Amino acid sequence: MSWADILILVVQCFVITLAVTTGFAYLTLFERRVLARLQNRVGPNRAGPGGFLQPAADAVKLFFKEDIVPAMADKPVYLLAPAMAVIPALIIWAVIPFGCLNIANWDYRACFSASGEGLRNILQIADINVGVLYILAVTSIGVYGITLAGWASNNKYSMLGGIRSSAQLISYELALGCAVLSVVMTYGTLSTREIVYLQGWSNGGIWGIVPQLLGFVLFMIASTAEVVRAPFDLVEAEQELAGGYNTEYGSMKFALFFMAEYIKLIAVSAIAVTFFFGGWRFPGLETLGRGMTELAGPVVGSIVMGIVSLGSFLLKVVIFLFISVWVRASWPRLRYDRLMDLGWKWLLPLGLLNILYTAVVYVLVPSQRLAAFVLLGLGLITLAIAGSFSSAPRPVDNVTYVKEVVRSSTGREERDHELRESAKGI
Amino acid sequence: MLGAYLPILVMFLIAVFIAAFVIIVSSLLGPRRSTVRKLAPYESGMEPIGPAIRRIPVKFYVVAMLFIVFDIEVVFFYPYALVFRDLAGPGLVAMGVFFLVLVVGFVYEWKKGALKWE
Numbered sequence: 349m350s351w352a353d354i355l356i357l358v359v360q361c362f363v364i365t366l367a368v369t370t371g372f373a374y375l376t377l378f379e380r381r382v383l384a385r386l387q388n389r390v391g392p393n394r395a396g397p398g399g400f401l402q403p404a405a406d407a408v409k410l411f412f413k414e415d416i417v418p419a420m421a422d423k424p425v426y427l428l429a430p431a432m433a434v435i436p437a438l439i440i441w442a443v444i445p446f447g448c449l450n451i452a453n454w455d456y457r458a459c460f461s462a463s464g465e466g467l468r469n470i471l472q473i474a475d476i477n478v479g480v481l482y483i484l485a486v487t488s489i490g491v492y493g494i495t496l497a498g499w500a501s502n503n504k505y506s507m508l509g510g511i512r513s514s515a516q517l518i519s520y521e522l523a524l525g526c527a528v529l530s531v532v533m534t535y536g537t538l539s540t541r542e543i544v545y546l547q548g549w550s551n552g553g554i555w556g557i558v559p560q561l562l563g564f565v566l567f568m569i570a571s572t573a574e575v576v577r578a579p580f581d582l583v584e585a586e587q588e589l590a591g592g593y594n595t596e597y598g599s600m601k602f603a604l605f606f607m608a609e610y611i612k613l614i615a616v617s618a619i620a621v622t623f624f625f626g627g628w629r630f631p632g633l634e635t636l637g638r639g640m641t642e643l644a645g646p647v648v649g650s651i652v653m654g655i656v657s658l659g660s661f662l663l664k665v666v667i668f669l670f671i672s673v674w675v676r677a678s679w680p681r682l683r684y685d686r687l688m689d690l691g692w693k694w695l696l697p698l699g700l701l702n703i704l705y706t707a708v709v710y711v712l713v714p715s716q717r718l719a720a721f722v723l724l725g726l727g728l729i730t731l732a733i734a735g736s737f738s739s740a741p742r743p744v745d746n747v748t749y750v751k752e753v754v755r756s757s758t759g760r761e762e763r764d765h766e767l768r769e770s771a772k773g774i
Numbered sequence: 775m776l777g778a779y780l781p782i783l784v785m786f787l788i789a790v791f792i793a794a795f796v797i798i799v800s801s802l803l804g805p806r807r808s809t810v811r812k813l814a815p816y817e818s819g820m821e822p823i824g825p826a827i828r829r830i831p832v833k834f835y836v837v838a839m840l841f842i843v844f845d846i847e848v849v850f851f852y853p854y855a856l857v858f859r860d861l862a863g864p865g866l867v868a869m870g871v872f873f874l875v876l877v878v879g880f881v882y883e884w885k886k887g888a889l890k891w892e
Contacts, residue, residue: 361784365792415804419813420822431793438789442782474781481852482782499827503815507827515834518841525848533855595816600800604793685891688837692889696844697880703851704873707858711866 373403413599425500430604433493449654456637479540501596509592526699544627562727617668
């Protein structure tokens with residue numbers, strides 16, 4: 349490895365880190381604008397055209413806020429915790445392929461080869477052969493930052509938030525592990541580059557959503573809980589915990605937690621795209637690369653393919669982010685016991701079932717593509733059955749019931765008695 | 775072989791740099807006008823009562839213990855996931871037995887009430 353390679357590497361890492369951080373800043377704006385629209389408001393639109401400068405204004409404000417360390421806090425751990433939250437969130441990005449721009453010999457075809465021979469893809473930082481394992485490992489380290497922050501603040505709200513978060517994260521990590529395991533079984537590899545390659549229709553593959561529909565649903569629920577995102581954001585339930593683990597944090601130290609959470613959200617969306625929606629690939633991309641190479645030579649062909657593949661990847665990620673904001677606007681937060689029930693009694697058994705399906709179907713059905721569709725059918729049936737079982741009593745019904753009791757009873761004492769009785773049932 | 779991991783090291787160093795930079799710069803730029811009340815633990819405006827780090831309900835420990843058991847069992851599946859096509863029938867039977875043990879343990883803990891959260 350020459351000095352030029354190392355220089356390229358450092359620049360590459362720096363650019364991607366900055367891009368991710370900027371992405372985070374604009375995700376906050378995107379979220380506030382979309383949430384505002386969904387709630388029939390306008391949202392931040394004063395700083396710059398359409399609120400474009402709002403993230404910059406927020407950052408400057410946070411940098412100039414008073415930076416305090418509470419007297420009771422454990423100072424080293426208190427200062428270390430935000431860093432421990434944000435570092436894993438940033439380094440997940442090392443193994444995610446954003447696109448394919450081959451700079452080794454400007455040959456676009458290396459992007460579509462199984463072995464990755466002669467490929468020096470500048471749009472993926474590290475192509476390690478245990479990429480999926482790395483993703484799992486790094487996402488689980490993130491829990492330390494939150495737990496330590498809760499503990500080190502020496503505040504009751506923070507402590508409760510920290511404990512809740514560790515219990516929540518480890519519960520959903522199992523479901524996440526099961527979902528990812530069935531993905532690994534489908535592709536038979538732990539390398540993220542190969543996973544993207546194996547989803548190409550032209551080389552006998554298919555997007556991961558088809559064989560792993562059930563896995564995808566489990567992954568989406570578990571990863572939303574894993575990045576403590578609404579409706580699973582009990583860790584920071586403002587109404588009951590005054591902010592949770594980050595109650596005692598202010599200025600940029602608070603922003604680092606915020607940043608970690610949002611960068612992880614973008615990262616799990618990117619991982620979902622890589623595992624289930626073909627990563628940067630889309631039908632016709634190879635034809636485009638060939639056409640451009642014939643038309644304008646290999647360098648232009650590679651660059652065009654790099655840009656288009658990056659664009660397709662980003663578009664898919666943005667769709668996921670929009671869905672995440674939409675979910676946040678639509679569903680109320682879960683109750684804690686329901687959260688634990690969902691993780692242990694629904695997602696974990698379904699995850700185990702999915703592993704069983706995947707193993708049995710791929711062993712018994714010789715054709716990969718046929719197996720994929722068999723798994724799709726099994727996934728649909730399982731989801732339908734699970735959905736029909738999970739009919740929790742809705743709070744709305746209870747309210748209607750109370751209203752009916754109030755309306756039907758005439759005497760005040762009688763009404764009060766009935767209300768009390770019905771309240772016991774709720 | 776280890777060369778493939780060099781980019782991750784670089785990425786890690788940059789992440790550490792950014793985190794340290796942000797924490798240090800914000801502590802330099804912000805004003806410092808601390809008072810005793812400002813530095814006291816936040817308790818919705820009340821005087822803090824007792825220490826914050828106290829005993830926590832045992833069910834959190836139970837969750838942690840169950841997690842370790844199941845996580846290790848899931849990790850055992852990963853090597854199998856990579857080679858299960860080559861192992862075919864015999865591998866499926868062998869892992870099926872392991873899977874059965876796992877499910878029996880899960881049903882036991884469910885029936886025992888370890889997953890109940892009240």
